Amino acid sequence: MKHTNKEILGKGIKYLAFALPLTLIGPSVLFTAFNNQHHPFYIPVLIGGIVAIIAAILLMFKGIITVVKAVFD
Structure with a gap:
């Protein structure tokens, strides 16, 4: 089937x-993660920010x- x-x-x-x-969400989550490195959810929030970016x-x-x-096609 040919799409137009x-x-x-x-x-x-x-x-x-x-x-x-x-x-917009990815960098702000990443910034929040780096500002709260002592928090127990640091790694999951960091991974979520990287995945979003x-x-x-x-x-x-x-x-x-x-x-x-x-x-152009």
Whole structure:
């Protein structure tokens, strides 16, 4: 089944929309984790922040690639 460029563009924008909150949440969680290193939940919060940042980067990359593919194909 062939997708239209409009559907592919919508999918790319959806990826970018999911990446936007993660770009704001990830660094703030990471900053909070580094400021509370004595807290017992330091490691889980640190891991959560790193996962959020990596997910934001991957979603942005996939979203930009999808939008470019929709525009130039």
